[in-house]
Amino acid sequence: MLTYSFPNDSHLTMYEYLYQCIKEDIIHLKLTPHEKLPSKRAFAKNQNVSLITIENAYNQLLIEGYIYSIEKKGYFVSEIQYPNIPTKKAVKLPQEIKKAYLIDLKTNSVSPKHFPFSTWSKLTRQVLSSQDSELLTRPPQQGCLALRETICKHLYAFSGMNVLPQQIIIGAGTEYLYNLVIQLLGRQLIYALENPGHHSISKVYQLNDISYQYIPLDKDGLNIKELKKSQAHVVHISPAHHYPTGITMPIKRRLEILKWANDHQNYIIEDDYDSEFRLRGKPISTLYQIDQNERVIYMNTFSKTLAPSFRISYMVLPPHLVQRFQEKLHFYACSVSSFEQIILAEFMQQGYFEKHINRMRNSYKLIRDDFLSQLHASPIAHQIRITEENAGLHFLLHYTSPFHDNEIVQQAAAIGLHISTLSQFYDIPYDSHTIVVNYSGLAFHQIPVAIELLNRLFT
Numbered sequence: 001m002l003t004y005s006f007p008n009d010s011h012l013t014m015y016e017y018l019y020q021c022i023k024e025d026i027i028h029l030k031l032t033p034h035e036k037l038p039s040k041r042a043f044a045k046n047q048n049v050s051l052i053t054i055e056n057a058y059n060q061l062l063i064e065g066y067i068y069s070i071e072k073k074g075y076f077v078s079e080i081q082y083p084n085i086p087t088k089k090a091v092k093l094p095q096e097i098k099k100a101y102l103i104d105l106k107t108n109s110v111s112p113k114h115f116p117f118s119t120w121s122k123l124t125r126q127v128l129s130s131q132d133s134e135l136l137t138r139p140p141q142q143g144c145l146a147l148r149e150t151i152c153k154h155l156y157a158f159s160g161m162n163v164l165p166q167q168i169i170i171g172a173g174t175e176y177l178y179n180l181v182i183q184l185l186g187r188q189l190i191y192a193l194e195n196p197g198h199h200s201i202s203k204v205y206q207l208n209d210i211s212y213q214y215i216p217l218d219k220d221g222l223n224i225k226e227l228k229k230s231q232a233h234v235v236h237i238s239p240a241h242h243y244p245t246g247i248t249m250p251i252k253r254r255l256e257i258l259k260w261a262n263d264h265q266n267y268i269i270e271d272d273y274d275s276e277f278r279l280r281g282k283p284i285s286t287l288y289q290i291d292q293n294e295r296v297i298y299m300n301t302f303s304k305t306l307a308p309s310f311r312i313s314y315m316v317l318p319p320h321l322v323q324r325f326q327e328k329l330h331f332y333a334c335s336v337s338s339f340e341q342i343i344l345a346e347f348m349q350q351g352y353f354e355k356h357i358n359r360m361r362n363s364y365k366l367i368r369d370d371f372l373s374q375l376h377a378s379p380i381a382h383q384i385r386i387t388e389e390n391a392g393l394h395f396l397l398h399y400t401s402p403f404h405d406n407e408i409v410q411q412a413a414a415i416g417l418h419i420s421t422l423s424q425f426y427d428i429p430y431d432s433h434t435i436v437v438n439y440s441g442l443a444f445h446q447i448p449v450a451i452e453l454l455n456r457l458f459t
């Protein structure tokens with residue numbers, strides 16, 4: 001008679017446990033094909049369990065085809081040809097390493113002191129208590145209408161862009177949207193990106209087996225001569241505010257790039273990441289606005305304006321691509337939850353978003369000013385030079401040092417300082433001797449600690 005002892009620490013119910021044991025014995029041929037299983041009653045008695053427990057276990061095995069039954073005769077093991085199943089080796093999975101740093105000047109983050117948690121929880125309660133059925137239905141594939149409408153209003157108010165909700169696609173992050181763009185425009189095209197620039201995009205291209213080329217920058221942004229020499233059909237640029245150099249592309253260069261796109265029926269992906277936080281001057285017209293021929297796909301994200309944890313980004317498609325999107329990619333579900341979209345729409349509609357951006361712009365300005373004045377008063381002041389301090393939530397710190405960039409990054413990590421160097425934004429490694437200092441995640445009390453660590457790094 002089959003006998004299985006039930007371990008005390010099992011997380012399974014008795015019937016699940018018996019089902020598992022019998023299944024394993026069948027797979028490993030301890031129970032042979034057509035062998036008769038004990039009757040339910042006898043087996044229940046032997047295991048000291050109820051009849052229903054055995055019935056449930058046998059029924060599950062029957063449904064999955066491991067056993068069969070013959071009326072009035074009982075249950076038998078099915079004959080199944082198993083491939084040679086190698087015995088399972090314990091797989092070693094990589095450890096998730098989360099290194100704790102004293103100060104993080106690398107990650108684009110937001111200090112918890114600056115996030116409007118109380119407003120967000122008030123709106124969350126309001127939205128949830130509405131018990132609106134929209135919360136529980138699959139969001140429209142391009143994103144919830146309320147959010148797309150408020151994004152349109154924001155784009156109009158912030159940068160004079162006139163777009164319709166039908167043109168907006170909401171997605172969980174810029175990388176996700178890039179995958180959609182590739183599927184929309186086609187894998188046969190050649191894509192180009194800025195060097196230096198946001199290198200996750202090149203990873204997306206690589207993993208999609210896309211041909212892509214790097215185009216260098218000059219003082220006005222993407223080098224137009226190099227773009228014309230390339231074979232690219234699609235180019236990714238951040239004309240308002242290039243990250244991390246902070247270059248703003250002047251109108252002459254913008255028109256040249258638009259002409260390039262018009263002349264060859266090419267496309268421009270305008271990544272407006274970071275544009276809301278330029279600390280000096282007025283917001284700059286987007287390329288999308290001056291494009292007359294539907295050549296520009298506009299992208300932006302809430303990762304900087306709210307927090308990178310949100311994973312809410314969006315793109316604005318020119319009208320002819322909306323139609324193509326709906327024909328080709330209509331089956332994709334929207335990758336952002338309706339809950340988050342509707343709360344964000346409320347946050348924007350009720351004017352909190354604009355207030356938040358204005359408040360953050362002021363706070364970031366104060367943090368930057370404090371950081372720079374403490375840096376200039378510190379012992380390493382004569383060894384460093386600061387540029388792009390109006391570039392948004394980061395500045396460039398140029399230093400003199402005999403060490404390679406990667407050595408400096410390691411030395412910084414060893415004292416608890418997380419940094420990235422400008423060279424990390426280039427395709428080929430070189431020594432930039434420049435740190436890209438992201439200060440958005442710092443609270444005021446952390447500035448002296450950051451200065452102290454930078455001093456230790458360079459002395």
Ligand SMILES: Cc1ncc(COP(=O)(O)O)c(C=O)c1O
Nearest residue numbers: 173174175198243273301303313
């Ligand atoms: C130029 C640029 N675009 C987009 C992003 C990220 O956007 P998201 O968080 O929406 O994926 C980054 C992040 O560093 C970036 O540098």
